[in-house]
Amino acid sequence: MESKKILSSIVQGKKVKVVGFDYHMGLFSRHHHRLLRLHEANDLERHGVFFTRRLQEMGILPGEIIEVLRNGNIGPVEVIVKNSHLAIGRGIASRIYVEEIDE
Amino acid sequence: MNKTFTVALAGNANVGKSVIFNQLTGGSQIVGNWPGKTVEKAEGFTEQGGLRIRIVDLPGIYSLSTYSEEEIVSREFIAHEHPDLVVDIIDASNLERNLFFLFQLMELEVPIVVALNQYDVVEEKGLEIDEQKLSELLGLPVIKTIATKNRGLKELFQVIINILKRGKNGRGKVEYGKEVESRIKILSKALEQLQELKYPKRFIAIKLLEKDPLMFSEIKSTEIINLVRILYKELEEIHGEKSETVIISERYAVASRIAEAVITKMRKAKKDLSDVLDKVALHRFWGYVLLISLVLFIFFVVFKFGSYLSGMIGSLFSLLKPYFMYLNIPVPLKELIWNGAIEGIIAGFAIVLPYIAPFYLILSILEDTGYLARIAFLTDNLMHRLGVHGKAFIPLIESFGCNVPAILGSRVMERKRDRLIVSILATLVPCSARTVIIFGLVAVFLGPLYAILIYVFDFILIFIVGLLLNKYIKGTPTGLIMEMPRFRKPVFKVIFRQTWVRLKEFFYFAMPIIVTANIVMEGLILLKFIGPITSALSPISRFLGLPSLATITLIFGVLRKELTLIMLATFYQTTNFAKVLTPQQIFIFGFVTMIYIPCVATIAALKREFGNLTAILVSIGEFIGALLLGGLLNLLLRIF
Numbered sequence A: 001m002e003s004k005k006i007l008s009s010i011v012q013g014k015k016v017k018v019v020g021f022d023y024h025m026g027l028f029s030r031h032h033h034r035l036l037r038l039h040e041a042n043d044l045e046r047h048g049v050f051f052t053r054r055l056q057e058m059g060i061l062p063g064e065i066i067e068v069l070r071n072g073n074i075g076p077v078e079v080i081v082k083n084s085h086l087a088i089g090r091g092i093a094s095r096i097y098v099e100e101i102d103e
Numbered sequence B: 001m002n003k004t005f006t007v008a009l010a011g012n013a014n015v016g017k018s019v020i021f022n023q024l025t026g027g028s029q030i031v032g033n034w035p036g037k038t039v040e041k042a043e044g045f046t047e048q049g050g051l052r053i054r055i056v057d058l059p060g061i062y063s064l065s066t067y068s069e070e071e072i073v074s075r076e077f078i079a080h081e082h083p084d085l086v087v088d089i090i091d092a093s094n095l096e097r098n099l100f101f102l103f104q105l106m107e108l109e110v111p112i113v114v115a116l117n118q119y120d121v122v123e124e125k126g127l128e129i130d131e132q133k134l135s136e137l138l139g140l141p142v143i144k145t146i147a148t149k150n151r152g153l154k155e156l157f158q159v160i161i162n163i164l165k166r167g168k169n170g171r172g173k174v175e176y177g178k179e180v181e182s183r184i185k186i187l188s189k190a191l192e193q194l195q196e197l198k199y200p201k202r203f204i205a206i207k208l209l210e211k212d213p214l215m216f217s218e219i220k221s222t223e224i225i226n227l228v229r230i231l232y233k234e235l236e237e238i239h240g241e242k243s244e245t246v247i248i249s250e251r252y253a254v255a256s257r258i259a260e261a262v263i264t265k266m267r268k269a270k271k272d273l274s275d276v277l278d279k280v281a282l283h284r285f286w287g288y289v290l291l292i293s294l295v296l297f298i299f300f301v302v303f304k305f306g307s308y309l310s311g312m313i314g315s316l317f318s319l320l321k322p323y324f325m326y327l328n329i330p331v332p333l334k335e336l337i338w339n340g341a342i343e344g345i346i347a348g349f350a351i352v353l354p355y356i357a358p359f360y361l362i363l364s365i366l367e368d369t370g371y372l373a374r375i376a377f378l379t380d381n382l383m384h385r386l387g388v389h390g391k392a393f394i395p396l397i398e399s400f401g402c403n404v405p406a407i408l409g410s411r412v413m414e415r416k417r418d419r420l421i422v423s424i425l426a427t428l429v430p431c432s433a434r435t436v437i438i439f440g441l442v443a444v445f446l447g448p449l450y451a452i453l454i455y456v457f458d459f460i461l462i463f464i465v466g467l468l469l470n471k472y473i474k475g476t477p478t479g480l481i482m483e484m485p486r487f488r489k490p491v492f493k494v495i496f497r498q499t500w501v502r503l504k505e506f507f508y509f510a511m512p513i514i515v516t517a518n519i520v521m522e523g524l525i526l527l528k529f530i531g532p533i534t535s536a537l538s539p540i541s542r543f544l545g546l547p548s549l550a551t552i553t554l555i556f557g558v559l560r561k562e563l564t565l566i567m568l569a570t571f572y573q574t575t576n577f578a579k580v581l582t583p584q585q586i587f588i589f590g591f592v593t594m595i596y597i598p599c600v601a602t603i604a605a606l607k608r609e610f611g612n613l614t615a616i617l618v619s620i621g622e623f624i625g626a627l628l629l630g631g632l633l634n635l636l637l638r639i640f
């Protein structure tokens, strides 16, 4: 079995299998460096739930095979899931766990 | 009077609901190729087959959970306002994800008709969908349509009318796996003891197992909530995943099974240009080169075309003046009519229209091709510095047309905080009215480079304000999740319609304001009221280094920004502004009008979306900011 990687680290052109999400840390922006206040931590928790939920509704489900179509060093990652294209911000993409599959 | 039937158009985002709505009702809903344009329900009426039908266009959503405002709007409408029929519009080229939504609609147990829209795209992919079989599997009527070519809509309507007349229709049913079904059954049974449920029991049971937050808060019985907890823990144990994941997966499994059964590959797919275009449009270097070149290209096209047209229309109208002056009416009245009313109309046609018409046309083309979604992709990283994600750029671009729809359109953002940031930034974006001033005044008399300079100043300002807002508005930034629409050949009918809808707004809404304001102003001149006003304003005029007449126009500019330029022309009886303003004054005037206050319509939109306090604070803030920056600019221009 291959080891778990994060989606944002996958080279473009590769196919991967989704294995799970980082639910607890909803810190979805890379440019957010300051320390969190308490209400913000709660906020993040809720939005962590929201975004993982939305991703799954779009078809990013555990077990699903997706193709990484575009992944530069900055900016969102574009994947093909269920025959359609989805842009996922880098912060979110770094909280999606995937496994590389051999072709 | 006969009964009015209600038919709701529901479905995923960007499938063609609004195109169908416009075709059926003659309405003017915004259409474009990116997800999330319609943010509020809109309604229109039509008479068909002797029935009066109210058609409701709903926001596009991916699910009937309640994580976003659009989802709540659509879910409540369908569940509580009991439309006689729901038409689920499906993007046939993206069947699985669209069936995923349809299943939830079916769980609401409303009568449904399915429109398999965008069928042309399916054919281009070399595929075929067996509508008969799909209809059998779903237990619902299914009709193929191509909305943009007006194909299949008549048949769709025939089916709708038949169902309305008959008054009944199959509702279909979806079955999930055994473990899930048995728990839904237990829960539905338990729900029987509750009175006055707002939704069908099966729907509630499923949503509870999915841990839908709104549903949890609506069910008051602790007994049931405890039961739900036990049931979803069991599911999580069996499947080793969260229970919402289990249910979403099951739903997708059924969707895949059905999609597989009805789609057949007929021939080779036509080459899809979209992927090739994306190689450039989304390239991490060439993408930005393309974006900037495109912006500059649009700038010059609108400017060249606009100034040419403006000169032509202006000289055409000026031929009229001698004839009018011959007329035998008292001189003051003559001046009031000519300088007030007619000059106002002329200015509208000669100064404003030549710039906004080509601009709106280009905006509509951009909207319909799908390029706006690419811009959102490219700018995601930049926008994160302002605490919002790339989708924020879409309302900001819309804002170049008009700030008002941009503030409404900020609802593509998932959260209130992001909406607020985007809306405030949108008020600083030069809308078409301000473009008229920059082009018609700055670019014409100082040269296009100075106009670009003003834009650059403005963009820097927007960026700085964004940084500040991100720092001081409570809350945390969010990330981007966006379905990327395929590039599409723009449909000319759609584009012209959209351009016309926006221009109509100018003729019917802006023109009367312009003319009335101009007449009021001319009256003030005739009654010799201008003197006292100018002296009252003279501190501001001196501070900004503008002639006092120009400062007065700023007051009227709150109504419509173009008014400032039009009144300047009325005041000085010339459109050759170089004669009456120095180059420095032209520059300062252009810059200040760009930012000094949102116009009344924009203030009203802010008030509607965010309340009085926000509207007032933003207006005052921008007024003070513009004065300070204008004064500073004046000082700098004097020194150098």
Ligand SMILES: Nc1nc2c(ncn2[C@@H]2O[C@H](COP(=O)(O)OP(=O)(O)OP(=O)(O)O)[C@@H](O)[C@H]2O)c(=O)[nH]1
Pocket (backbone or CB within 6 Å): B012, B013, B014, B015, B016, B017, B018, B019, B020, B030, B031, B032, B033, B034, B035, B036, B037, B038, B039, B059, B060, B061, B117, B118, B119, B120, B121, B145, B146, B147, B148, B149, B367, B368, B369, B488, B491, B494
């Ligand atoms: N090729 C093709 N394009 C279509 C068809 N129907 C709609 N479109 C295009 O699809 C895009 C989206 O159409 P809209 O009507 O704005 O979609 P909507 O469902 O109202 O979208 P939201 O309001 O964002 O939820 C536009 O660019 C239309 O021109 C069709 O049958 N075939």
Ligand SMILES: [Mg+2]
Pocket (backbone or CB within 6 Å): B017, B018, B019, B029, B030, B037, B038, B060
């Ligand atoms: Mg719409």
